[in-house]
Amino acid sequence: MSAPALSPAVTARIRRYSPPRRYLPVTAAVALLIGIFGAGSLRYQGFADPQVILNLFVDNAFLLVLGVGMTFVILAGGIDLSVGSVVALSTMIAASTLEAGWPVAATVIAVLVAGTLLGTLMGLVIHYFDVQPFIATLAGMFLARGLCYLISVESIPIRDPGLTRFAQGTVPLPGGYHVTPSVVVALVVFAIGAWVLHLTRFGRTVYAVGGSESSAHLMGLRVALVKVGVYTISGLCSALAGLLFAAYTLSGYSLHAVGMELDAIAAVVIGGTLLTGGRGLVLGTMAGVLLLGTIQTFISFDGTLSSWWTKISIGVLLLIFVVIQRLLTRRQT
C-alpha cells in the first residue's frame, strides 16, 4: 500500500494547512516574555542591556537542560521529582572524584552514567512494576539526596583546572557581549532535545504515550521503550545539568538544588506543556525557563523588596504569567 502520486485534492489540503492550536501556548509564552522585557526596560535602567538577556542564559543554563529532560517526561504523561537531587548528587560525585584526582573526562563519564542509571532504574520500576511516577521518583529523590550525604555532608570545592577553565571561560559575542561555555552546552542539548522530540519516531511515540498510553499500546507502539526512555533521558539531562551546576558553583554540596525539580516542572508547564502529557514543545520549556529567570532579574533589579515581598512577588508574577497565558490560549470555539 504505497503512496500513489499526489492527487489534486491532497495538494490542496496541504496548502490549506494552518498551524494548529497546539502552538498557541508557546506563542503566548514567547509573547509574554517579550512583553515583560519591554516592561522591565521601561522601568529599570540597564534592564534593556542585551547582556541582561544573555545572563538569563548564563544563569539558567542548567535549568534549561533540566527542563528539556523534564519536558520528555511530562509529555509522556509522567513526572520526575528526582531531578533536583540528581543535580546535587552529580555535583557531589564530580567534586569528590575530582578531589580524589580523577581526570575530568572520567568524572564526566561517571556523573553521566550515574544519573542515567538512576533514571533508567526509576523508569523500569515505573513501567514494569506499575509504581506511580510521582512515588518512584520521590523515592529516587530521597535516594539521590541520601547518597549525597554519604559522600560528604560538607561542601567540597572544585579546584580542578580543567573544569575551572570551563566554568570561568567566556564565549565572546559581537558587540562586547559574552556567554559562558555552559550556555553553548545547554543550547546544544536544547537542539538535540527538540530534534528528538519533534522529528524522530521516538519523539512522536512520546506524545502518543502521553496522549493515551493504552491507545499507544494497542497501536503497537513501543510503549515500554518510551516510558523507560524518557526517565533515562531525564536522568541523563539531570546529570548533565548537575555538571553544569557544578561548573556554575565550582563545588559539590548535598544541599544544592533543593526544590529545583519544582522550578523545572514550573518552567515546562509555563511553557505550555500539559502536565497530563501529550501536548507541548521544547521551545515552550525554553520560554518557561527564561520567564522564571526574568522574574528573578526583575526582582533583583528592583532591589527594595524584603524577603517576604520577594516571595510574594514571585508568586504574583507567576500568577500573572499563567493567567494571561491561560486567557490567550482559551479555546476559541
Next chain:
Amino acid sequence: MTQAITPAPSTALTPPVVEMRGISIGFPGVKALQQVDFRLLPGEIHALMGENGAGKSTLIKALTGVYAIDEGTVAVAGAEHLFGSPADSQAAGISTVYQEVNLCTNLTVAENMLLGREPRRFGRIDGLAMKARAGSILDRLGLAIDPGSTLADHPIAIQQLVAIGRALDLDARVLILDEPTSSLDADEVAKLFAVMRTLRGQGVAILFVSHFLDQVFEISDRMTVLRNGKLVGEYPTGSVSQLELVEAMIGRELETLDKLEQHAAADVPQDRVPLVKVLGLSRRGSLQAVDLEIYDGQVIGIAGLLGSGRTELARLLFGADTADTGSIDVRGTRRRFRTPRNAIGARIAFSSEDRRAEGVVEDLTVADNLLLTLQASRGWLRPIPVRTRERLVAEYIKALDIRPPDPAALMRNLSGGNQQKVLLARWLITEPELLILDEPTRGIDIGAKTQIQQLVAKLAADGLSVVFISAELEEVLRLSHRVLVMRDRAKIADRPNDDTVTVAAILELIAAGGPAAEGNPDA
C-alpha cells in the same frame, strides 16, 4: 442442541492464515471465551457474529496479544504464535482496529495514521511525505479532512475512519475490524466496503465485526457465530438466512423487528403548547439557526450525513454547549441552558454519541453509573437510600437486560453494547420529559437494538418526547413522528413522517444541491 443450520464442512481450499484452537479466557467472574476455535482464510472477509458480550472483542484481543490466553493455541500462517503485545501481532502482519477507537486525540490525523511508521528522510520524520501519505489514505476512504488537524477536533465517526485508515496503511495480510461501521453513515460504509473488497482481491484476510446484518450479508464470505463465550458454528454466508443467523446468535427466536406500529404523523395537536420550542438556535462555526417544536409523546428523528450538525443541535438543546443565538422555551417558559444541569432541571436528558469520552465513568460500578444523574440532581446531601438504590438498579438491569447482571461490576469491564444500555438506563431513571438520543443503537446487537427501539416506542406512547439521532435512516424512519433532515450544519427539511418519506427520498434531499459531505460553509 439442535441447530437450524449445519456448520459448513471444514474443507477449506487454502490453508488458514489464522487458526485459533480451543481458546479459553476468563475474567474475574466471567468466562469470556470457552474452548473457541476460529479460522481465517486468506482472501476472505469473515464476519464474527454474536450478541453484546458474546466475546467477539475478547477473541480479537486474544488473537492480537492484548490479553494473555488461558488455554489454547494461535497459529498464524501455519506457525504457532503467542503474541505478548499488539506490537508483536502487528509485526506478524496482523493489523487491527479495536472496537473502542484507540487513537491519540492529542495528535494530528496524519500522525495517528502513521505513528510508528512515519516516513523518514535523513533520520528525521519527513513531514511533507507524511502528510502526502496520510492524504492518500484519506482519499481512499473519501475523507475530506486536513491531515494536519488535531484528531480531537473531529467527531467520533471521523476518528473511526482515521483508525481504519491507520490499519489500511499497514501492509498486512490480516486486517481485523471490530465494529468499524458502528458510527458511519451509508455513504462512508460503501466506501469502506469498496476498500475491503479491493484488499480481499489482493489476498488479505479480513475479520469483520458488525451488528448490522445487512452489512454482514453484503460483504462477508463466511461467518463465525459466538454465543456466551462459546462457539456456535462457522458458516458460509450464502448458506444461512438472516433469521437463522439471528437465532444462532441469540439462541432463541427473535421477536420480529417490524412489529412496531407505524406512527400516524398527523396526530400532533397543533393548538397545544409544545413541550420544547426552539427558535433560531445557532452556534458560530457549528450550527446555523434551527427552529424546532417538540410535543409530548413525539419522536423527532434527525437524519443527516456525518458532520451535518446533528450532534451539535442535540448538544445545544441540552446545554452541553452554549448557543450564540436563539431561544428555547420549555412548556411555554423561556429557558437558558448554560450547563447540562439547567437542561436536566427542565427534565431533558441527553445520551451522547461518544460513549467512552462523554458517557461512561469507567472506574465506577454499574450501579453507580446507573444512578449518577439521579444522584446529581438530588444533590450530594441526599444520597439515594440503599433500598431505593437496590430496587432501581435491579429493575433497570432487568428491564434493559444488562449483562452481566451484576451491579457491582466495573463499568470498564462491560462490553460496549452493555455500557450503552447502562447509559440509557441512567437517563430513564431520572424520568425525563424529553430524551435526546444521539446514536443510541451504535454498537448494539440486533436483539438489544430491537429492545431499545421498542423501548423508545413505548416511552413515546407513554408520553415521553424523544429526539432520535441515528446514522441508520431505516431506524429513524421506523421510529419517528417527524423527520428533521440536516446538511452542512443547517436544517434543510422538517416534515411529518408519512408515506412520502422514504430512505431514498431523504438521501435525495441531502444530495440535492451538491456534494453534502464536502461543503463547509464557513471554511
Next chain:
Amino acid sequence: GDDKPESKAASDSITMGFAQVGAESGWRTANTKSVQEAAKTAGIELKFSDAQQKQENQIKSIRSFIQQKVDVIAFSPVVETGWDTVLMEAKRANIPVILTDRAVDSKDTTLYKSFLGSDFVVEGKKAGEWLVKQGDAADVNHDGSIKVVELQGTTGAAPAIDRKEGFEEAMKANPKIAIAASQTGDFTRDGGKKVMESFLKSQKDIDVVFAHNDDMGLGAIEAIEAAGLKPGKDVQIITIDAVKDGMTALADGKINYIVECNPLLGPQLMGLAKKVVAGEEVPARVLTEETVFDQAAAKTALSARQY
C-alpha cells in the same frame, strides 16, 4: 516598592548590593533588618536580594548587581564553596566584596576585602567549655557519666558542622562527657521537639542537651516538659544564638547556658563598606562582638535585647 530610578546624581552616595541567604530563621530576619536599618542611617542606598537559601540565586543576584554597577557588594554565602567565578567577575568590574556571617572557601583571598562575622567553631567550643567547667554539676542524675544528646542543625550546613566540631573538641577535656545521640532538628522548634521526644524514649538518663540553636532548644524544652521533667534541672540545656525567646527561657531557668551569635552586623558592615569604597585598608577578618550568657546574665540583659 520604591520605583525611583537608580540615580547617580550625587557622586558620593554609595550603592550597596546585599545578597542575603534568605529569611529562614528569626536570626536571619534580625540580621536583614539590622543591615537595612544601618544602611538607611549611614545614607547608603541598599539593593537587597533574598536568595531563598539557594546558592544559584545568590550568584544570579551578585551578577545582576555587577550589571547594575553598584559600588560595593556584600553577601552572606549560602555555602562556603563555589564563589570564585562570580567573585572574579566582580573583581574584574572593580566592585569590592565584603562577606558577612559566613566565610567562603577560596584560595584566592583577593576576591573579597573582608569577612565580617562570628566564628561557629568558637561558638561550639564556648558551649563545650562551659560544660567541661561545670564538671560533675552537669551529671544531673549522678550516675558518674555525663550523657549528652545533640540537636544538630540542618545536615551539611556550615554552622551545624562547625558548632559540632567546636563542641566535640572542647568536650575532650572531660572524659566523662559523651554524646549519646545526635540527630538533625533542622534548626526548627518543631524539629527540636520531635527529635527530643524520641531521644527521651530511646535514651535513658540524659543529662545534657546541646542544641545548635535556640529554636531547637526551645522545642526540646517542650518535649522535656511533656515527659514530666523539668528543663534546666532534670535535663540541662545549652544552646547557641541568644534570640529573645531563648534569653527569656534562660532567664526563666529553663535553659542553662547560651552562647551568643550576634545578628546585628549592620552598623559594622556599613562602616566597613564606606572604608572599602573610599579605598582604605580594612582587616581581612572582623569578628562580631559576641558574648555568652548564663542564667544570671540573662536576667539583666533581657530588657535591653532588641531582637
Next chain:
Amino acid sequence: MRDLVRRPLFWPVLALVLLLALNAVVTPAFLSVRIQDGHLYGSLIDILRNSAPVLLVALGMTLVIATRGIDLSVGAVAAIAGAAACVHIAGSPQQAATSTLLTAVAIAVGVCLLLGLWNGFLVSVIGIQPIIATLVLMTAGRGLAMLITDGQITTVVSPGFKVIGAGFVATLPVAILIALAVFALTAVLARRTALGLLIESVGINPEASRLAGIRARTITWTVYVFSAFCAGVAGLMIASNTSAADANNAGLWIELDAILAVVIGGTSLAGGKFSLTGTLVGAMFIQTLATTIPTIGIPAEANYLFKAVVVIVVCLLQSPKARAALRSRRPRRATPTVRTETA
C-alpha cells in the same frame, strides 16, 4: 490468607506493623504506654500525635487528588494559619483569654478558607493546571506568612492555644482527637452522603460527569477549600505544638509527606477512586518512619537513604505487577496490559 494478601491495604498495614516491630526490638520500652500526670504517655502516643498534622493535610489532599488535582500550597497555608493565629494572640492584651483563642482560631480558619477559595477559583474557573495554580500560593504563601509575623518567630503564651497541638483531654492527646474527628467527618461526608461518589466521578471522567448533571466545577472548587481548611487546622496544631508560629518552617515539605501518605494508602494520582482509611494508614506509616530514624539511631547522613529504601519497598509490595512477578513466572493472566483511560 490469599484474600487477605489481596486486600489493598494489606501491604501498607504490614509495613507499618513491621516498622513498629523494628522499633520495639531496638527500644524495648517502645510499645509501653503508661499514664503519667493523667495523660497517656509513650512512643506510640507520640507517633499518633505527631501524625495528626500530616493526616489532616493528607485527608484534604486525598479529595483533591481524587478530582485529578494536587495541592502544593498546603504547607504555606498551614504556615499562614499558624502565623495569623499567633500574631493575633500575641497582639491581644489578654493572651491567655479564651475569647482571644477563639477569635484567633476563627481568623486562622477564615483566612484558610479564603485561600482555598482562591486555589479552587484558579483551578476550576480559570482552568489553570492544579500543580501550577497551587504553586503560586506555595511560593507567595510563605511570603504572606512572613509578612504577617514580620519575619520573626512569634511566640505566644496561651495555655488554651497549647491544648490544640500538645494538650490532653481524657488522657488522650487533643491533636489525635481533632484529626480523628476530621477524619470521621470526612468519611461521613464522603461515604454517607453522595459527595464521595460525585468526587470520584468527576475525577474519573470530568466531561461525562458534567453531562450527567454533576456540578463538576463546584465540586472541584469545594475540595480545594476543604484541603485548605485541613491545612489550616494542621497549621494551628503545628504552631500550638511549640506555642510559636514559624513562618518559614511550619509545614515545610508537608505537601510531599501528605501526597506520599495518600499514595501509599492506595489512592491513584490519576484521580478517581480514593481511600480515606488508606490515607490514615499512610500518614501513620510516614510518621512512624520519621520517628524510627532517630529512635534506632540511624545517623543523620543516612536517613534519606533509609526513607528511600522503605518507600521503594512499600510501593513495590503494593504494586500488583511487582507482586505477580515475585510470586511466579507464570504467563500473564488475562488482564488488560494497560488501563484504558478516558480521552
